[in-house]
Amino acid sequence: MDRFLSVTISGLSGGMIYAAVALSLVLIWRATRVVNFAQGAMAMFTTYLAFTVLEHGGSYWVAFPIALLTGLVLGAFVERVLVRPVENGPPLNAVVVTLGVFIFLQGLAGLLFGGRFRSFPAPFSNKNYNLGNVSTVSPFEIFIVLSVALVAALLFALFQYTDVGLRMRAAAFSGEVARMLGVRVGRMLTLGWALAAVAGSLAGILVAPSVFLHPNNMDGVFVFGFTAAVIGGLDSPVGAIVGGLGLGVLLSYVASYAGGDLQTLSALAVLVFILMVKPNGLFSTTATRRV
Amino acid sequence: MTTAAPAALRISDLTVRFGGLVALDDVGLHVSPGEVVGIIGPNGAGKTTLFNVVCGFVRPTSGRLEVQGKEQRKLRPHQLAGLGIARTLQGLGLFPHISCLENVMVGAHRHARAGFASALLGLPRSDNDERALRERALALMDELGVAHVAGRLPGSLPYPLQKRVALARALVADPQVLLLDEPASGLSNAEMDELGELIRGLRGRMAVMLVEHHMDLVMAVCDRIVVLDFGKVIATGTPAEVRTDERVLAAYLGDEVDATDETISDAVDV
């Protein structure tokens, strides 16, 4: 029972990271209908920038907003300068561009910061509280959960209840119609990428204490974040959170009760199962009219 | 309704609900072979939905569908061609990235014989097949006056030509039942007249179901008209009967019918 509980809890806190990555992918998807394969690498890069601040004696609470801010700028830059020119081309061009950015950033990070593992601090203790003799969560995990939930809630509200959110969605679904209605589509796309990159950077800085910092440290997290986003339904921020948490718990159970080698296979199995039942993810709207 | 030859298409007690919305409410109608039947009604009356049921895109909540006298329970759209049913869409539905000729050839696929293996190996059997399809498609395009644009992409053509290509794609399959969803939208009056001619030419060759908002066309080509309103059949009859039906006038036509007879100078003073 102890074990089940602690496995569940660590799955949930890990899942929160996937949720943050998923969230960033969902945002970009909603904002520009592009899957950003560079998301993980962008997060890795901004985490390195935070790391540099720490190296130079900066405090965590300076480095943290710097990571998010540079994420914002990097997201906007990548959209504006690299993705924009291919946005109107075949959809896969944008995918290849993001792949290129992904490889480029990994190379750049290795070049600037070296390839070796770096430790990255957590702002709060990572020692679990004990409940009786059950070891539960650590303050840092609580911080993870709260910060991701906060960002998710803010973004959800932004999309669902604000005019800017409506504009962003309109711009994503049909750029030309949106422009005709006075929406500055270019700005919306940039804004979408920028916000998404913030969510991604958050994931990067939160996961770094667990997986260390190195140019590839987000690869695995990205893949499962993407899986989580697809499970939840790419159009749904709530789905991203649910997908992320669900996947985190599942992976934790599998590693604990079935063996780590089955983790990826079980993620695949769950993904396929869910998509067979709901081809557009758990939280998709099903009412589609084809004719 | 008891005829010796089975109806090309018969629908009875058909109901379709979308959530709380009743799109079709206990609808019954039939189309005899060679007959042109018009379906009219206000926007949202359920005309396209009716077509969608016939095509298997929408599963009816209840009701019965018969094609050539045989009941179809689990109809899937891709079976239509085999059943001899062809349809044009309310939009265009052309394949944008292949030429018009190839668009039409796709419609003719049910006549193809060669299989995957001969295609893969590039056997003469496949070549002959292609040639036959191409000839058939070109012949029909010629008939509809679009053979000269065969090599172009649909998107580069004026709208009416695209509509004709779409029609050619439906006709090339030699259907027994043809469903036309607003074929005249976006056409000028002259083009509409040509379309009318064309549809009249189909009478006797196949059963046609026509959804249209252009009354001149509907009145001119239909043998019979079914009027839908809020998913219910509110009238059936010859054009002459329908044109004067009180309920139809109120629900649908307004004073349009009279307007067709008006001269422009009259209209300007409205």
Add this chain to the structure above:
Amino acid sequence: GGGSGSGDGGDKGDGASANVPGITATTVTIGAHYPLTGPAAPGYSEIGPAAEAMYKYINENGGVNGRSIEFKYKDDGYNPANTVDVVKQLVLQDKVFAIVGGLGTPTHSKVTNYLNNQRVPDLFVASGARLWDQPDKHPYTTGWQPDYLIEGKILGKYVKDNFAGKKVGYLYQNDDFGKDGVEGLDSQLDAASVVDKQPYETSQLSQPTGIAPQLSALKAKGAEVVVTFTIPAATAVALLTNAKIGYKPQMVVTNVGSDPTTLTGLLGKFSKGAVGAQLLDGIISDSYLPLTSDAADPWISLFKKVHDKYIPNLPFDGNVEYGMAQAITFAQVLNGAGKNPTRQSLMESLEKGGFKGPGVTPLRFSKDSHAGFTGVRITKLDGKGGARFLQEAQVTTDEPSGAIENAPSDAQGKPGDDPFTK
């Protein structure tokens, strides 16, 4: 500048050096493959530069028999398909004399056949798998570091002797590295004392949950001693997870995963205050090279000098030491291959054996053995990034039943024994 030999495999007989690939009047060109980028790169990417730095140092001291050593190492990203590519490039295009220190079991095992068919010396594969010691099948391939089975045996014996009566658990990587280690441990420990064996996947290390499930299980089983065959990142994750869940077993960690500098780096900033190098205090491990924290050791001061001169930006850690020590061994073998070395004479020199360098256990190359080091010396880490040797170096054989004996005390050489390490 590369060799001038035209055909491949043109090194039959004792022909003049001019016909030997990779050899000119003034240079010897050798090659290697490492993961310089990608997930496997951290740590391992330092080995190539370190070896290169040592070769540069050797060249500055006049090289080997008047020839300077040119070292071409390429990135294979730990992808075996790339390994085949870069090794072919080294052999066919760069015409290297030998491959020295190619890294990785899954990677290098895919080129041994090729290299042996081409009769390219394939020395010092950087992997503790047992594959490299097959002189009959692969006469041109040799290992260097002690294999994991040997290491497991010596660690196992130590645990048995010093923690008698305690419950032991294993944490091991689910591949040849971990499994060989476990085989060695099992040959020494009583089955009854081992309460749990937990394999982990390297892919888990890149996930936020890490290997917490495995450690929770070990904790639940009440293991008081945890022996790990883990790479450094996994060791660090294990130590942090233990701190997180309040689990305090005696840790016994393989040499591969216990480099104090690397671990201190990994744990350093981990969490405010609480943890860091002190998590390492009391860890039992082993080594076959001098301890990098032992500044008094003459080898270490040589390595440090070379490090500071050529690769000051890299951390001075076990990987750097590894690359430099290998370079010295190669220079010794090359030295023994004569004034006009051929691929054949290089292998003969190797099989003559008798090399004494930085290693604290003997290198026992011979006609029948291509294994290299066959023993290790138990160490204990302190909480300040250092370590010390606990007992005499021990050697043993590949057979699980082979006895564990103390190594001869004169196994280690001194810098300056060779002209090129002055």
Add this chain to the structure above:
Amino acid sequence: MADKPVEELAHADLADGNNVQATTPSPVVGPSLSRRGPLQYTLVRHLGLAVLGGLALLLLTSSVSAYRDFQIANVGYYVVAVAGLTVLTGLNGQISLGHGALMMVGAYTAALLLQREDPLPVTLVLVLCVVTAAAVGALVGAAAARLRGPYLAGATLAFAVGLPGLTSHYSGRLGGDNGLSVSTGPPPESLGFDFPGERWQAWITLSAALITLLLLANLSTSRVGRTFRAVRDDEVSAELAGIHVARTQVLAFVVSAACAGLAGGLLAVVSGQATPGAFSVALSLSILAGAVLGGLGSLAGAVYGAVALVALPSFSSSTSDRFDLGTDVKSNLPLLVYGALLVVVMLAAPQGLQGGVRRLLGLFKGRTPSPVRNDSGTDVSVSTPER
């Protein structure tokens, strides 16, 4: 019309909408109607081209160094994989990030068969690679047929990540992380004693590539190819025309998976191994990049893409080798350059390299982006939004 087949090769398989021919009003009547004699047969035309190509390659492989032959051998299996993917993605509109895993199926099939005491002949082994990968492709394709756009991407990505996990679960049979070694023996003795093995390998993969291109060219000029394209362009209309959409999508997946399987088998033969590390997600992604770089939907583009996949990394690493740089820079510069090149090519040639070639050929024809009306009545050029 004598130059027609050549043009056909250049435009490979008349692949896609935005090719020059389709927007030019003139050639209404397809090739085989206007041709007389043997050239009216697809097989004759394509076979002729394949033979010409084969001869050219024979010359090429015989005149370069062994390492170049090895690189050409690599290009050979990439051509097979990229061409297969371009049929799936370019012609049928399904994206796959899982082709690396399908290649792995082929590679392990080859490795297991070649490991036996008395191994089967390589040709037969490769055929069996095709068969097993096609079978797996049928399964994946059946699942994929229900999915669209990014959902398909996600599912196939999970497949690419998940499948290698099997090797450590069945490490006894599949060799775990170390995978399996494959030895295919030396070139046949009839070629002479010191015939370079690399050239022999190049011949094997290039023959396979030519056969693959031949068959795929046949397929895509046929009715089946048109069916693929129709489904890609508009599923609803395709269904109405009597096409079983799901079945078509599965078929496309099977064809594509078969190619991937063959490519994987060839990879195993060329690099002598089947290892999970060789079939990472990165491989899947680079095959996709190859298809897009070359020009989606075009077989000639697949060739360019495959060449780019081998040449770009090699170019970027030899470029950075040329400078004396610090260690971190030296190791990472190739990666950085490769990434930058991907972006630059995409920005400079949105239609891929094949698009660039077409543009050069059609320089004087004044090609314009063709507007296409989509469902909501707005004009979009070239791309319809993913659904």
Add this chain to the structure above:
Amino acid sequence: MRSMSERGASLEVVDLVTTYGAVQALNGVSISVPAGSITAVLGANGAGKSSLLRSLSGLVKPKSGKVLVDGQDVFGMAPEDVVQRGMSQVPEGRGVIAELTVDENLRLGGLWRSDKADRAKAVEEAYALFPPLDQRRKRLAMTLSGGERQMLALGRALVARPRVLLLDEPSLGLAPRITAQIMGLVRRLCDETGLTVLLVEQNARSALSVADHGVVLNLGTVVASDDPATLAADDNLRHAYLGF
């Protein structure tokens, strides 16, 4: 329906040229629409009517010419800027955003305006105008019937409270009674609020019946420009371009 302060604006098009690559769609078109009036643009398919509207609204970059809204040049402006100058377009073939709800589509129409209260009011007015939309507020636009989508597109353009309205075949797919209503509505808006309308119609008859002025396009050139009665009476014109 609207405050008198937002008077309609005149629209002046001078010598507009638009090309698509090699295709010349507009060949120097000049049209002048006085504030508060309706001008019908007629012509066969492919005459360039839609191209004219798209060039005015900025969806297509015209090559040369002048476009004056109330004397202000909006030539070459991006569509989002043109909207803010008070000129809105109802695109040909509906142009609703299928993935958004009816309500979101309507709200989008007014988003660029700062007057929040009036925005909400305008949306409610659109619902009042098109009751089928009112019953489907929360439905995704993709579930609407063809005619319902056309209503949505029109309603959305009105929510912007434009001063100049560009209508591209508004009757497409609408039932005859609705068509008549819409024509009536457009007329009323002009008369009551001074809205200026450029109306493209296939259905020349019904367009001319509400217009103050008619322009006939052919191959991108204005071939006739006169009052509706004169145009309708010209047999040559009718046969050659108007098709009735």
